[in-house]
Amino acid sequence: MSAQPVLSVVASAAGGVQGLRVGLVEPALAAGWRVTVTLTPTAARWLTDLGEVDRLALATGLPVRWDSRLPTEPRPHPDPDVAVLAPASANTVAKLALGIAENQALTQLCEAVGNPAVPVVVLPRTNAFQARHPAWNGHLATLRSAGVHLVDARPGADGALPWPAVLDSVSRAARA
Ligand SMILES: Cc1cc2nc3c(=O)[nH]c(=O)nc-3n(C[C@H](O)[C@H](O)[C@H](O)COP(=O)(O)O)c2cc1C
Incomplete structure (x- = not known):
């Protein structure tokens, strides 16, 4: 791992994504990523x-990609x-499990899942x-069998995502 390790944060359009910067990006920057x-x-x-998007670019010093x-x-x-x-x-999640790289986020994630040097952490939010879709458990099983770390934590009563559990899982995956 490089002197300052790089964390690729990818987010999709699910509840709680509006807290991405405050909940995950800024704490990860503060932790040295x-x-x-x-x-x-x-x-x-x-x-x-x-x-x-502008605030995320300012915080990270890099353009936000889509x-x-x-x-x-x-x-x-x-x-x-x-x-x-x-x-x-x-x-x-469904497209990632099937390897469908139809946008920039999925392109990066599909490559990371196939790269044994890059641990991947996923927080499903459904x-x-x-x-209950019949394909859902199969998608999770596919990702698990590829070594993806699935975070099994629920949003708080206020709907905020369990960001500390996500960052913990990232830290553990980086050490493994
Ligand atoms: C207000 C709102 C909240 C949504 N929350 C979720 C959610 O929590 N989980 C989910 O899987 N889809 C949710 N959706 C549906 C997704 O946004 C939709 O399936 C979208 O196509 C996902 O695109 P993406 O996976 O490319 O980001 C929500 C949609 C809206 C409008």
């Missing part, structure tokens, strides 16, 4: 509307030492109906 942020297109729309680069453009982010998907929508 260099942090990159990549969003699904829908999460980018939500966070742009809230002014959070589009693919041109082949002639340099990579805007350093390569990750650890990747975390939080929150993970049912949609993005409602009860999404979790």
Whole structure:
């Protein structure tokens, strides 16, 4: 792992994503990580509307990604030492389990899942109906069998995501 390890934070359009900066990105920066942020297109729309994309770029000192680069453009982010998907929508979990890399967030995550040098942490965030879809448990089992660290923690009563459990899981994955 590099002197200042790089944490790739990826977020999809699920409840609680609006707390990404305060709940995960700023605590990870404070813990010594260099942090990159990549969003699904829908999460980018939500966070742009809230002014959070600009704040995330300011906090990390790097552009927030949601589009693919041109082949002639340099990579805007350093390569990750650890990747975390939080929150993970049912949609993005399903595509990740199937290896569907149809946007920048999934492109990075699918590569990380296939790279034994990059631990991947995922915080699923679904409602009860999404979790009862017949394919759901199979998607989780696929990711688990690939070595993905699934964070099994519930949102708080105020709806805030269990960000401390996510960062704990990232730290443990980095040490493993
Ligand atoms: C207000 C709102 C809250 C949502 N919360 C969730 C959620 O917690 N989990 C989830 O899987 N989908 C949720 N959705 C649906 C996803 O945003 C939708 O499936 C979207 O296509 C996911 O796109 P992405 O996975 O590319 O980010 C929500 C939608 C809205 C409008």
